Amino acid sequence: MRIRNLHQFTEHHRFYVFRDFAMSALNRRMLAHVYQPMIGAFAAGLYELLYHQLADDRIGYSALDPQRKLFLGLGLDMNERGRQELADQCSRLEAVGLLQSSRLSVTDSDDYVYEYELAAPLSPDEFFGSPHLTMLLRDKVGKYAVISLREMFYAKESDELAGAAGLHRENLTVPFYELFRLNAQAIDPELDQALAEVAPARAAEPKPKLASAGIQYAEIITRFPRNSANRVYVERLRGDEEQLAQLNYVAYKYGLSVVDLCRLLDEDGIFGARGELMYDELQLRANLTFRQGRKRQDDRERIMARTAAAAEPAMESQDDQLEEIGVLEEFYMEVPLQLAGRCDIHQYNMLMRNEPHTRFIARFFPGTVPEWIVRVFEVIDLNYKLNGSVINVLIHYVLGMNDAQRVTKTYIDAVASNMLMKGIDSYEKAIRYVREQARLEKERESRQSGGGYPAAGSATKRAAGAGRGPAAAARGGRKKPDIVQEMPKGPQVSAEKLEELRRLAQRLDGKA
Incomplete structure (x- = not known):
């Protein structure tokens, strides 16, 4: 929650809560065992307090209340420190996707109303499929605790069904229109109008749809080879809108036709041991197909250009070309x-x-x-x-x-x-x-x-360095300064003085 001025976020400002879901037992277990280690018990308590502003069996909007209700429910002091603590705990919920906070300006006065929109905790599949949330949980509780938590949310299948993924599966589900018949001519406009009037002002936002190549399941299954080992996995795509959307997105992204997509689905490693689609592997091989097709197209264009150039009559002179x-x-x-x-x-x-x-x-x-x-x-x-x-x-x-x-x-x-x-x-x-x-x-x-030589360097050294040429300068870069300096020269010593000094040194060494 980005609050620059805490005087605009006080216990006197009003708030309301919006939610369009109801907590299940699985949601509560995810909140207690997975989210709480990441955000802390205080933030989890704030989430519960906001959730219970509405009855457990209802969705929609809560009543407008002053934020004093939140301060008292959390045991916070109604001062600047308490406001900052409430804002920090809201930020923790927002960071993991459980809360969205907004501020509404009231037109009649200079007052603000705060909106807290709650989101349901992710299911185990969705949570552990999010790399950033999984890595945060690993940093908080450790790698082995994450593995234990994931196993805690799944009931293992019996040993007899361990190999059921490779067995033939027959769909026995009865569709709606096979069992029920609707009176399509009996249209009730009053019912439609009444339903529109009582509809909530805020509908749940639909999930963004991926770009699609428009390939239907029927087009895939009619072109897929019947004797393929992956045929049984492809047949399971019927009715699986999510995986079909992923296939269409990959086909749209890399310009694949139905034939190309069927060829990729027929390769080994595209489906896992249980028949799940290996999306990353599919995308990798689709990228290779895209690059190979592009290379073949470029080669084809060059060959056609060479053929066209060879078919043209040779020009006699340069003057016969286009005007200069x-x-x-x-x-x-x-x-x-x-x-x-x-x-x-x-x-x-x-x-x-x-x-x-x-x-x-x-x-x-x-x-x-x-x-x-x-x-x-x-x-x-x-x-x-x-x-x-x-x-x-x-x-x-x-x-x-x-x-x-x-x-x-x-x-x-x-x-x-x-x-x-x-x-x-x-x-x-x-x-x-x-x-x-x-x-x-x-x-x-x-x-x-520039700056490659010391200030005390001689003119001879500068000339030698300048003669290296640009190629040597590019290879060597800046020349290191020469730290060896010449000793200062004193007056010349005569031969008699040197002999006297040598005899003195010998006497001091005991060699005289």
């Missing part, structure tokens, strides 16, 4: 070292702006372009749908400007992906992007090389 587009001088890029002397800056930028990337990249290699580079730029062109002139600027950036050690498949793909994310769809935007990246790289290199 000029390049403004402000977007000129320097000629790389690989092409120095072969073309001037104007010719190079015109080639980069108008030439296909397959021909432009060949100019950077004396012989055949390596196959892996061809495949990388083929993916960028045919699958990423990057503009042709932008691809040429990318080639200039990775082959003409950067260190050759950085020309890898991962690096080229990362730069192309970054261009796509930044919306680089024209030649001019690509030039600005490349210049910005070059500026950032220079700033990074200057930060790495």
